[in-house]
Amino acid sequence: MSKLVIKNIGLVLSGDLDNPVLDADTIATEDGKITGIGAEKDFDQEGATVVDAKGTTVTPGLIDSHVHPVAGDWTPRQSQLNWIDSSLHGGVTTMISAGEVHYPGRAKDIVGLKALAITAQRAFDNLRPSGVKVHAGAPVIEQGMVEQDFKELAEAGVKLLGEIGLGSVKAGAEAKQMVTWARKYGIQSTIHTGGPSIPGSGLIDKDVVLEADADIIGHINGGHTALPDDQITCLCESCGRGIEIVHNGNERSALLALNCARELKQMERVILGTDGPAGSGVQPLGILRMVSMLSALGQVPAEIALCFATGNTARMRDLNCGIIEVGREADFVIMDRAQHSPAETILESIQLGDLPGVGMTIIDGVIRSERSRNTPPANTLPEVI
Ligand SMILES: [Zn+2]
Numbered sequence: 001m002s003k004l005v006i007k008n009i010g011l012v013l014s015g016d017l018d019n020p021v022l023d024a025d026t027i028a029t030e031d032g033k034i035t036g037i038g039a040e041k042d043f044d045q046e047g048a049t050v051v052d053a054k055g056t057t058v059t060p061g062l063i064d065s066h067v068h069p070v071a072g073d074w075t076p077r078q079s080q081l082n083w084i085d086s087s088l089h090g091g092v093t094t095m096i097s098a099g100e101v102h103y104p105g106r107a108k109d110i111v112g113l114k115a116l117a118i119t120a121q122r123a124f125d126n127l128r129p130s131g132v133k134v135h136a137g138a139p140v141i142e143q144g145m146v147e148q149d150f151k152e153l154a155e156a157g158v159k160l161l162g163e164i165g166l167g168s169v170k171a172g173a174e175a176k177q178m179v180t181w182a183r184k185y186g187i188q189s190t191i192h193t194g195g196p197s198i199p200g201s202g203l204i205d206k207d208v209v210l211e212a213d214a215d216i217i218g219h220i221n222g223g224h225t226a227l228p229d230d231q232i233t234c235l236c237e238s239c240g241r242g243i244e245i246v247h248n249g250n251e252r253s254a255l256l257a258l259n260c261a262r263e264l265k266q267m268e269r270v271i272l273g274t275d276g277p278a279g280s281g282v283q284p285l286g287i288l289r290m291v292s293m294l295s296a297l298g299q300v301p302a303e304i305a306l307c308f309a310t311g312n313t314a315r316m317r318d319l320n321c322g323i324i325e326v327g328r329e330a331d332f333v334i335m336d337r338a339q340h341s342p343a344e345t346i347l348e349s350i351q352l353g354d355l356p357g358v359g360m361t362i363i364d365g366v367i368r369s370e371r372s373r374n375t376p377p378a379n380t381l382p383e384v385i
Helices: 083-089 111-127 147-157 172-184 206-212 229-238 250-263 286-297 302-308 311-317 344-350
Strands: 003-007 010-015 024-030 033-038 049-052 058-061 060-069 093-097 132-136 242-246 270-273 332-335 357-363 365-368
Touching: 024 229, 058 060, 060 270, 060 286, 060 311, 083 093, 093 229, 147 172, 172 206, 229 250, 242 250, 242 286, 250 270, 250 286, 270 286, 270 302, 270 311, 286 302, 286 344, 302 311, 302 344
Parallel strands: 003 049, 010 058, 060 093, 093 132, 242 270
Antiparallel strands: 003 024, 024 033, 058 332, 332 357, 357 365
16 A cells, blocks of 8 residues: 655645635545545654645646657657656646547558557556556547447547547538547547648638537647637537647637636636647647646636646546545646746746746656756755655
């Protein structure tokens, strides 16, 4: 039995939109799950690894809702190694594949695309780069697929579809049929939104997105090239699906989508991704930067903006991480305001648009990284005692 206790916490941000700040200074975990949240005197530290947070902040591990992994911690997109480890240093502990589209020579025939998805699902299930939970095996659907294909994929362990629109299925009715089959067998779907991200992908406009009715409106702010404002507004207003905002997108459109969700009083629909590695490269701090940007320019309290990258995604993706709550997976980021940030507190610093400094990441109750090599240095660092 492995135990870990984090004590002397200054601020616990839960990731839960309905209750974003918890009244606690200690979190206890056992065998990778959260077992208690409260006051230090209430917890037995015997036999536990004890982390002194030194008055800093604990948040859930961040979730990147939109990545394109290929093999282990290598991405051919920008010829880089260890991009997932770099993201861990930006506080990301879970990643969701939106399709293994950068696989060199990717198979587009139906047998081949199913084999690739099953291989990716198995490979990332067997090996977590630096401990990061990469949910992969997201086939890019092609014309000619039939219901039996989705049944077979589901039976083989595939739980996601790659972005609809990156393959030959670009028409609304055709996409809708395949989304319905996927959903019937418990496979979640995401649709590409906006203009082509890179040569080879295509335009998916609001009519296709609405007709396809995928679970997540993938990068509603485009892969840099966003839909016109009225189409983004229409997408937010006309369905209840996930509003995914990505780093590798149009930032003005990101703020528009955020404002739409706020006006609709549906902030629980907002989730964040990077879309990395992509044309703009590996983005180790992409999720933290989105939290900070949306908080500062979108006037969202930092503790709420953080929910976009944690609890909201966990709920929408049906994951047992992303919220600090007893019984959930013990994935945490210990962070503090950056050294020399003009703000007095971490929340103020994020609202000013600064990035916090990551002092430690923990996945399933195991310390995975200490002082981040990528964020600005945290004002105060936690310590293992
Ligand atoms: Zn896309």
